[in-house]
Amino acid sequence: MPTTMLTVDASRPASAPLADTLRMGTNTSPDGRTIGINSRYLTRDGEPWLPVMGELHYARVPEARWDDALAKVKAAGVDIVSSYVIWRYHEPRPGQFDWSARFDLRRFVEACATRGLYAFVRIGPWVHAEVRYGGIPAWVVDQVPTRSDDPLYLQYVQRFFTEIAAQLEGLLWKDGGPVIGIQLENEYNLTGPQQGPAHIATLKRLAREAGLDVPLYTVTGWDNAVFPHREVAPVFGGYADLPWGTSTKMSPPNEVYGFRFTSRVGGDLGAQTHNSEPGDADAVAGETPFLGAEFGGGVPTMYRRRPVLDPDDIAAMLPVQLGSGVNLYGYYMLHGGRNPPGDVDGQESTATGGYNDLPIVNYDFQALFGANGEGHPVLGKLRPLHLFLQQWGSELATCDVYAPELVSRGADDLETPRFSVRADGDRGFLFFNNHVRQYRMPVREGVQFSVKLAGRTVLLPAVPVDIASGISFVWPVGLALGGARLRYASAQPVTRLSAPDGETYVFSATHGIAPEFAFEPGCVTRIAPVDSRSSLTTDEADGVLFVRPTPGSVFVATCSDGKRITVITLAQEDIERLSVLPFDGQRRLILTDALAFERDGELVLRSKEVASFDVDVYPPLQRRPVATHAFVETPGSSVFQRFAVSVSPAAFDISVTPAREALRVPSIVSGGAARAAVEPAPECFGKAAAWRIDVPSEALNTPGLSNAYLSIRYSGDVGRLFSGANLIDDHFYNGLPWEIGVRNVAIDPQQSLMLTVLPMRADAHVYLDARYDPRPLICDQVAVVLGVSWVPEYEVVFSCA
Template sequence: MTARSPHASTLLTVDASRPAVTPRTGMLQMGTNTSPDGSAIGINSRYLTRDGEPWLPVMGELHYSRVPEAQWDDQLAKVKAAGVDIVSSYVIWRYHEPRPGQFDWTARNDLRRFVETSAQRGLLAFVRIGPWVHAEVRYGGIPAWVVDQVPARSDDPLYLQYVQRFFAEIAIQLQGLLWKDGGPVIGIQLENEYNLTGPQQGREHIATLKRLALEAGLDVPLYTVTGWDNAVFPRRDVTPVFGGYPDLPWGTSTAMSPPNEVYGFRFTSRVGGDLGAQTHNDGPGDADAVAEETPFLGAEYGGGVPTMYRRRPVLDADDIAAMLPVQLGSGVNLYGYYMLHGGRNPPGDLDGQESTATGGYNDLPIIHYDFQAPFGANGEAHPVLGKVRPMHLFLQQWGRALATCDVYRPDVIPQGHDDLQTPRYSVRADGDRGFLFFNNHVRQHRMPAQRGVQFAVKLATRAITLPSTPIDIAPGVWFIWPIGLPLGNARLRYATAQPVTRLTSSEGETHVFAATEGIAPEFAFEADSVKQVTPADARSTLGVHESDDALIVHATPGEAFIATCSDGTRITIITLAREDSERLSALTFDGQRRLILTDALTFERDGELVLRSTGSASFDFAVYPPLTHTPSSTHQMVESQRYGVFQRFTITVPPIAFDARITPLRTAQKMPPIVLGGTAHAAVEPTPETFGKAAAWRIDLPEEALNAPGLSNAYLSIRYTGDIGRLFSGADMIDDHYYNGLPWQVGVRNVAIDPRQPLILTVLPLRADAPIYLDARYDPRVDSNDQVAEVQSVSYVPEYEVIVSRR
């Protein structure tokens, strides 16, 4: 597919000439928003502010109690390197007060240490205190001893006494860490998915929770509640946050989902569809009623989805990434992920998961909580990370400009979520500048190619048509293109490439773009702002022509060019191929922010670059701007041939290999039919007694494989076919997994494997008639009329680590 289309032209039009709405201030009654050094976090009717400037941050959920505390520092450094600004986390009550009045804030429950570590890694914190949090935990995280005694989620006096004590304990843990004290905690979320309107419930209960939080000392700049599923809350005391997921594993259908609304731009209500609330409210809810007073903030845009018993969708990376241009193009001014980082429920808590057996709507694994998120249950990078990280870098650089932009709908919009023919796009603009958002991806539903397309955007004082000639947009393509974007002292009228980030050095500015798949990058500069354009490499060629008072540059992905501005200053433009943009990080090293291209997972820790490679004992990474001297490394490093403008290095480490041998112990017995039941009247997980029918294997792994030197971790990669897999170290269950077709990855440093005990894998058979949804690509029932419980392989996959330091 090329940029120029042989087809008849289709002009996609949008009028963005109406002035952006002026923000209204003083509408929301939040807490203290100024830190001791004068830094301020603010909120108006349209966006957040930081030190008085518009702010559009990225927030990602990581549950400290679901990650070993020894790994927090590295995991938070990874989160920071992913371009995330705020880490959010539930405070799951049942983990902290398992018995009345006996609180545990130690080890992986050490909230204080987690928040302190977040600050050390340059992250702000948003603490979601509940007390009901959902989180796929039994009773939404409220301890059983509370639920057994009082009506929870209400203004019942005894319940409020327990909540008051819990909030007071949280406040003790966060003492000195709130924004007003110079700490990183900028926000508190109250409750979750609250839409109850019975006695002692409703808006008044949320107001009570806020009062209790303030009385405990939890005084922060922002107070939020979730706004979906007909949520109710006190107007102006809190601001609603929103979300959406690419599939609905809490649904009851055993078929593939229809086109999901998260892939269609929103021009009216901010409220998404079914987000899995456990309660029901027939009223309209409060979120839309306050849309003119509150900004469009997100907290639960799916970084993946959980695997539930009756529905087990498998996501592709674009299923998650394509949501970003849609939600941002719909006006979202805080992009919050749930989840950003997976994990596991704490060891020993074998009845704490949400389950139909304890009255929950869904069945979840007892331990495993991977979520198919950018970072998995072990902290490993999933492919989606490379897709979303460039978007985060874009928001860090240009979120301030985007935040003030209003949303403008096209002249023709799709008729519904299932309209796959009408182009999906929007413009956010403020005056004569803005961004064009486009999406041609809908999960599991192929969109048609849009052929012969040009966009016509009417701005405040001018109209712009882009690109210069019609293009074809392939199925599955999504992008954000800039309009009227200043680049240094050059004025970019538009580009058909996505802005990613900017570097500043003594030699001038470097602006980084990512090519859009199948579309040649075109940069149109206002002719009076740029007097010369030359390739950065004299051996390269560059297409340049003038049209309609614009200097139009046809760039080549992977190469760079230099634009000399009318005032003599120069800027460098690097256009990365799409695959290279997915390998890109922007990290501070050797005294300045640099671009790093590598297949390895990369982050900065205390001035050093940490590179981790799963399965491969060789590292290849490229750096821009080039280093003035060769850095040192924990392993021999060789400078190799340059990669465009990037300086390139290769490192090879000694390979490490161990065999994970599997020995059959018993074959599976005949499974009874899956029972339909629970409040969803759908497939429920088999009873505990049924697991005695599982097939079993012993895994033999050398003890030295558990803590091999030179490795940051290692994974048992289990490929099996069945219903439910469980892994035991002796009699202790250390992990479990609902089969979905993906390899089950168990980090040997993420679970407690006792080398003195046998390591046992069990697989409960999957019946051919099981009424559960599996992705057709991985469904073994197509070729079976009985049941299946098989292990294809268990392999040991090392995760190598290299540390690169300034010499």
């Protein structure tokens, strides 16, 4: 088979970072720790830092669930939690502020600190967030020109910022707290009277005068954003689909799957204002690092466009953006939620002048964690990369980006292979992507990479490989493993564990490609599998030692300094089950189908619907654990200690009774700022079909469960769920099960639930994923409930007291 040689010249020395290009705030904590920024990367305690940040809106999650949510976020390998402070929630009437219950910003930030998470507070005052008027209270919008230096508007903003500062007193980095950053405004590209970069400068001044003195100040940099140079750092993003678009057809190939070698600015991110001028982001690229804040952890479901993402649609974005030079990866959203109860007109809607129509309540976002805090399948795809960044992000941060010899012509070029190298001298990482959402990429046959580094050229792997459609990966070049050094590996590094008897390195096998570890001459004296269950081959050429384990195998390498390292190579299906958590005195690998996280020194396992599951632990525990449910130790795989866990199954029958049939609904109307399909008027919802749902009271708070879900499968246009007269959740039909955590919403056990489904017309001009579109099967309209089930979420807690 002919070889496809993919070449990149990464021999040019990495550029040195420039200091003092940005005027930020106090960056030193009382104990001397520092958070810094230069022209190329962030620093922590003077060392390069490449963190993962994720958006979680405290006001959209019941306060009783915050600690739980943040523990899961921490276990996902996330370092920083960002959150909008949505003004309309906190000052619904002039001068009357509400910082209580789910609006308690102070308690939320304190909870972040408790979980060892940094906080990035996005104070607006205009935040978008798919809320009415971008979060600015209606009483402000009714009175003054917003998003400008209008004196009265600034007076209101100053009062709001002062209130925020009071909530965060003692919690800023300079005071020993977790708040390391402030984002000002959002998607700001306005250049009219009293607007433009000067307005962002004014907001920064007001924030600092209020006492919001932090190491980092950012603004969003896309859609021709404007901001004052040297005063703020722009942040960037990209989404796998564009639900704010107007097309009723499948989207063309998206730019987020192609490496960015020229501009950091992505494509359409849904800004509601427009600017014909170039904006400021590219102009400061030499002075600011490539930081991300809104790489989509999913997408919202909007009325006119309802895309359904597959896990790889999100997972493939991460290696692409890292390979493009991103030195802070920020998700929007990381954790879904629901708008606060009772705020029935607070969502973004065309009826109130918004560009899009959003559900009144639901904000699931198909994110890593859904509206109820449940882990979505994409979590297992992304967590290994987060762990990689926690371990090797400091090395990656200093690496420059090098484009290949042959670069893709654009987003719709599906033929040219997509890859890049980030390198610093004779070490670096190779990033490759062969996935584009909803488009099949060609198999790359007989591929080898030629990477020219500062001192030599590395050819990898030794034998050409085929790379299947849909595959993306990160491979190391020149990576140190303790006393050994890899020339390269055709497997993805995940994490490292340290122990007195040596270090353990974990790699992920790339699907369809045999793992290969090429050790530099003389650095390793012996290779041995740990047991008969680990299969590997070795050979040597020109002094390079090649080790080829089968996925799931473990080998020990004795280094020339006499120390030993252990290398675990997990198959893709196992790496998606992997968490790395502190337990029984040290960080351990946890392999399980359950959602795993650490809470107050205990190992918590959450299993949705499945009452029996395994959990594998490495290194083996020093003490026999105790658990809240029955478990037995069983033979594990290779070096892992395995426990089989069994929980008494719980089940309840849910009664669904038709209450009324749907009436015929009128055609969907086009209009609004987008001149596209708009959500039906409120009066139209009286034509919806309705069902009474009876849930046994004990199903709402079953002992021993962390939660339970009403899983509703239906076909129609819009679903709404009421407890008495209160709307507790809603859903624009997209084909996915609609799940409501019974501990995430307020359900009155004394009343039946009422489910309504507005019919979907056969001629509805909205976009639906073809896999779930009912319109080809109907001739008029459809509003049916296919099933309602009760799904338990079991919790098992292990401890080693």
